Amino acid sequence: xxxxxxxxxxxxxxxxxxxxxxxxxxKAAPYAITPLAGPQTAAVYFDKTSTRTRISFAAGISAxxxxxxxxNPGESQLGHKESISxxxxxxxxxxxxxxxxxxxxSGLEEMAAHSRVPVINAxxxxxxxxxxxxxxxxxxxxLGELTGRSLAYLGDAANNMANSYLLAGVNAGMDVRIAGxxxxxxxxxxxxxxxxxxxxxxxxxxxxxxxxxxxxxADVVATDTWISMGQEDEKEQRLQLFxxxxxxxxxxxxxAEGAIVLHCLPxxxxxxxxxxxxxGPQSVVWDEAxxxxxxQKALMAWLLVExxxxxxxxxxxxxxxxxxxxxxxx
Numbered sequence: 349x350x351x352x353x354x355x356x357x358x359x360x361x362x363x364x365x366x367x368x369x370x371x372x373x374x375k376a377a378p379y380a381i382t383p384l385a386g387p388q389t390a391a392v393y394f395d396k397t398s399t400r401t402r403i404s405f406a407a408g409i410s411a412x413x414x415x416x417x418x419x420n421p422g423e424s425q426l427g428h429k430e431s432i433s434x435x436x437x438x439x440x441x442x443x444x445x446x447x448x449x450x451x452x453x454s455g456l457e458e459m460a461a462h463s464r465v466p467v468i469n470a471x472x473x474x475x476x477x478x479x480x481x482x483x484x485x486x487x488x489x490x491l492g493e494l495t496g497r498s499l500a501y502l503g504d505a506a507n508n509m510a511n512s513y514l515l516a517g518v519n520a521g522m523d524v525r526i527a528g529x530x531x532x533x534x535x536x537x538x539x540x541x542x543x544x545x546x547x548x549x550x551x552x553x554x555x556x557x558x559x560x561x562x563x564x565x566a567d568v569v570a571t572d573t574w575i576s577m578g579q580e581d582e583k584e585q586r587l588q589l590f591x592x593x594x595x596x597x598x599x600x601x602x603x604a605e606g607a608i609v610l611h612c613l614p615x616x617x618x619x620x621x622x623x624x625x626x627x628g629p630q631s632v633v634w635d636e637a638x639x640x641x642x643x644q645k646a647l648m649a650w651l652l653v654e655x656x657x658x659x660x661x662x663x664x665x666x667x668x669x670x671x672x673x674x675x676x677x678x
Contacts, residue, residue, distance in 0.1 A: 351654040352460040352467045353647060354453070356477045356515035357541065361549050364484070364519055366670040371485050371639070371646035373669035380675035381645075383652045383662040384414025390445040390648070392470070393419045393426065398449055400613060401470050401478070404640035405447055412645060414444065427455065436462035444657065445648060466651040468644075476508045479612050480516035482643040486636045487568055490608050495521035495550065500566035500603065502559050502593040503620050504586075506532045509572040509612060514542045518551035525554040527562035529589055559593050563602040570610040571595045571620045587619060596622035600630060608632045 352358065359367060374381060384390065390409045394402065402418065409416040419426075426435045436459045439446055446463060448456055449470035460467040469477055488494055501513045505528030514534055517524035524542070526534060533555055534542075542553045556562055563569065574590045575583050595609065609621075609631045617623040626633060646669070652658045653666045669675055 349655070350460075350464050350466060351651050352463075353477060353651060354456050354460060354467065354469045355475050356480055356512050356519060357545060358477070359519065361519050361521065361545075364481075364516075367481060367643075367646050367650050368485050368488060369672050370650060370666060370669040371481070371643045372489070373672065373675050374646050374649070375639075375642040377675035377677050378411055378642075378645075379678040381649050381662060381665045381669065382411075382413030383649050383658045383666075384409060384412040384444060387413055387415040388444040389415045389417050389442065390447060391417050391419060391439055391443045393424070393446070393448040393450065394470075395421055395448075395450040396471065398471075400637055400640050401449055404644055405470065408641050408645040408648065409445075411641075412648060417443065432458045433462040435459070436467075440464045444652065465657065466648075466655055468647065468651070472508065474508055474511060475515075476512045476612070477516065478640065478644055478647065479509070480512045481647055482639040483513075483570070483610055483612070483636055484516060484520055485639045485643050486610065486632055487608065489635065489639075490632055491567055496523070497567045498523040498525065498565065498604075499568040499570060500525045500527065500562040501570045501572075502527050502562060502595055502599070503571045503590050504528060504532055504574050504576070505534055505555075507572065507576060509570075510534055511538050513570060514538060514553065515545065518542045518546035518549060518553060521549040521551045523552040523554070525556065525562035525566065527556050527559045527593060529593070530557055532589070533557075559599065560602055563599055566603040567607055568610060569595055569600060569603050569607055572612055573614065573616055574620050575616070590620065594620060594622065595625055597624055600625055606630075610636055613637060 406416040447468045453472045453474040505526045574586045611633045
């Protein structure tokens with residue numbers, strides 16, 4: 349069965365742990381696993397602008413031995429002259445992976461429903477699951493075991509990052525606290541799904557309008573831009589609306605001693621986060637940005653193996669990496 353990665357819960361808790369362990373092993377030995385040798389092609393569609401996603405997928409596909417085919421808006425007939433389902437049926441005969449940064453989650457689901465090769469959500473309006481694999485890898489590097497750790501997310505809590513922090517965090521067994529103003533909190537279906545998964549993993553869910561409630565003793569403090577793509581006309585309103593949720597020195601002082609700070613970037617200093625914090629000693633945002641590369645490489649290799657699309661050598665190396673074994677240096 350072909351495995352896809354469209355939402356944070358497409359990996360079970362056990363699978364998430366295996367992918368994170370594999371990512372750490374592949375980070376230590378960047379060229380050990382090459383499931384795309386040939387080179388095989390991976391199609392990478394961008395309906396939205398991108399820096400980290402574009403570079404990390406292009407570099408990662410190359411490091412896996414493959415060739416990234418970057419397709420920008422207006423460069424294909426996807427979704428306007430040709431249906432998503434027909435596009436999927438064509439692509440699966442030509443490429444080994446389909447990666448798509450887009451708007452509607454339903455488009456990704458339709459693509460996956462008609463594709464025999466893995467489809468990866470590189471960001472949609474609802475979720476940013478690849479970012480969270482990188483974020484959890486970063487937390488694990490700096491703080492160790494994820495289970496039982498507490499994560500506070502502040503700001504616009506009705507966006508894709510808040511959704512993914514909530515789902516991925518509880519999937520890892522973390523206590524996730526989401527804080528934002530009334531009317532800008534996660535949708536009930538997201539919260540319900542998170543509570544169900546938290547009951548399985550021992551994590552917990554807190555949704556609040558009080559930043560201090562989320563921050564109290566948190567091991568990880570995360571935020572995201574208050575002004576996402578398409579919201580530029582709301583800039584002044586949003587700057588006022590989210591002012592109480594800024595991650596600054598006063599906010600960080602309420603977290604645990606030694607707490608780390610995450611931001612998926614791009615960041616707007618003195619808006620959602622102060623320069624003092626993002627450029628300070630508790631910020632791990634540059635490690636977080638780098639880990640997009642390592643997390644996505646592990647995810648791509650793992651999906652190919654789980655989908656039965658990798659050779660025996662790749663399968664053996666991926667399984668070794670999942671167990672935390674040292675991979676050969678090449």
